[in-house]
Amino acid sequence: QVQLVESGGGLVQAGGSLRLSCAASGRTFSSxxxxxxxxxxxxxxxxxxxxxxxxxxxxxxxxxxxxFTISRDNAKNTVYLQMNSLKPEDTAVYFCAARxxxxxxxxxYDYDYWGQGTQVTVxx
Numbered sequence: 805q806v807q808l809v810e811s812g813g814g815l816v817q818a819g820g821s822l823r824l825s826c827a828a829s830g831r832t833f834s835s836x837x838x839x840x841x842x843x844x845x846x847x848x849x850x851x852x853x854x855x856x857x858x859x860x861x862x863x864x865x866x867x868x869x870x871x872f873t874i875s876r877d878n879a880k881n882t883v884y885l886q887m888n889s890l891k892p893e894d895t896a897v898y899f900c901a902a903r904x905x906x907x908x909x910x911x912x913y914d915y916d917y918w919g920q921g922t923q924v925t926v927x928x
Contacts, residue, residue, distance in 0.1 A: 813922030
């Protein structure tokens, strides 16, 4: 099992930046592909970005391409989401998730473990 704790959310003006972190417990962090998802009230959880176990392969949603970057540090058991050029429509609760195995999915139902989420609010 792995426990995930997100941090780094907050209030930022449009055009600003935030870096989210997700710290994982356990000694097998490098066994999990990791993803970031976001959710607004009344809507489904949407894919934002994912990274392979090694960190060499990443994927991101079209809506954040060129603005958000996912990365991981397996020595620190942490995955990051660097968010630049933030827009009001990026406002959401952001969740990190872990999936055992090699497949790096964009689907929330493929992930086994979830953090509690961190709020990101972008003001116009």
